[in-house]
Amino acid sequence: DVKVTQSSRYLVKRTGEKVFLECVQDMDHENMFWYRQDPGLGLRLIYFSYDVKMKEKGDIPEGYSVSREKKERFSLILESASTNQTSMYLCASSPPMGETQYFGPGTRLLVL
Amino acid sequence: AQSVTQPDIHITVSEGASLELRCNYSYGATPYLFWYVQSPGQGLQLLLKYFSGDTLVQGIKGFEAEFKRSQSSFNLRKPSVHWSDAAEYFCAVGGDDYKLSFGAGTTVTVRA
Numbered sequence: 257d258v259k260v261t262q263s264s265r266y267l268v269k270r271t272g273e274k275v276f277l278e279c280v281q282d283m284d285h286e287n288m289f290w291y292r293q294d295p296g297l298g299l300r301l302i303y304f305s306y307d308v309k310m311k312e313k314g315d316i317p318e319g320y321s322v323s324r325e326k327k328e329r330f331s332l333i334l335e336s337a338s339t340n341q342t343s344m345y346l347c348a349s350s351p352p353m354g355e356t357q358y359f360g361p362g363t364r365l366l367v368l
Numbered sequence: 369a370q371s372v373t374q375p376d377i378h379i380t381v382s383e384g385a386s387l388e389l390r391c392n393y394s395y396g397a398t399p400y401l402f403w404y405v406q407s408p409g410q411g412l413q414l415l416l417k418y419f420s421g422d423t424l425v426q427g428i429k430g431f432e433a434e435f436k437r438s439q440s441s442f443n444l445r446k447p448s449v450h451w452s453d454a455a456e457y458f459c460a461v462g463g464d465d466y467k468l469s470f471g472a473g474t475t476v477t478v479r480a
Binding site: 260287291296297298300301304314346350356357358359360361362 | 372377402404409410411412413414417458466467468470471472473
């Protein structure tokens with residue numbers, strides 16, 4: 257079974273803090289994704305990566321950056337957290353194009 | 369650009385009754401279509417997917433979905449709902465790139 261893990265289930269941070277969300281997958285997948293999920297909006301793609309050190313912006317990249325130094329690990333960085341970044345963050349991975357994405361359990365982030 | 373519409377925000381169904389969740393997509397070529405389920409506080413689990421071939425797709429937990437190209441639809445059905453089917457359901461569309469677009473989700477409540 258594919259396993260995608262996220263470093264925290266719940267996080268509480270202060271406005272202006274730098275926040276790191278970590279995601280690890282164990283299936284040697286090329287592609288990894290970060291989404292945020294908000295009520296009534298579904299999932300919106302923040303960034304994705306199709307190879308080590310490669311990244312592309314998704315639909316809502318503003319205020320976020322990412323890092324992929326190893327194939328199995330994809331990090332989402334909030335450079336200076338703001339209250340409007342309070343959300344559920346979901347990581348996913350997939351084999352090459354068009355294939356199924358497998359999701360982690362999510363990190364619920366509260367920015368005060 | 370690809371997009372998904374789930375017209376029903378919330379559906380309530382009695383245990384043992386049938387369930388149908390609607391999904392309409394917009395995509396210029398032959399799409400890849402997915403249904404995911406999310407239980408409270410959890411990540412997304414794949415229910416079923418359509419890539420090609422038979423337009424009636426069987427999934428896990430007794431769900432099925434039918435791809436209708438003429439209607440740009442991929443509706444999800446289950447003949448007899450169980451209390452454990454209470455969750456949020458997401459339809460997603462993808463194509464020959466790495467990305468999926470998700471609908472806003474439909475929340476299903478099951479009453480005894």
